[in-house]
Amino acid sequence: MARTGPFEYLHQVRAETAKVVWPSRRETIVTTIMVVIMAVLASIFFLLADQLFSWGVTQLLQLGH
Template structure:
C-alpha cells in the first residue's frame, strides 16, 4: 500500500508539479482554436456530402428516387 503523506507535503508537491506546467501562449491558443474550427467545418461538409450521396444511392436502388 502507498505511504500516506500529510496534507502540507501534498500541497507542496502539487505546487511543485503545477510550476512545471507550460501553458500555451495566446497566439498558440488562437491558432489551435482556428484550426479546430476549420477542421470541424471541413468534417461537417464531408459528412453532409457523404450523407447526400448515400441518400441518393439508396433512393435510386429502391426506385423511389424519381
C-alpha cells in the same frame, strides 16, 4: 502505497503545475482557429457523404418499383 495528507498533496500539485509549459496567447488563438476550421471541414465532408449515401439508398429502393 504511501498516503499523503492534503497539504502534501497540494504542495505536489503546485510543484507539478509549475513544471507545465503553458501556451502563449497567440498559440492558443491559432490552435483554436485551426480546430474550428477542421470541424467545419469535417462537417461538410460528412454532410456530403450522408447526401451521397441517401441518394444511393433511394436509387436502390426505387429499383424494386
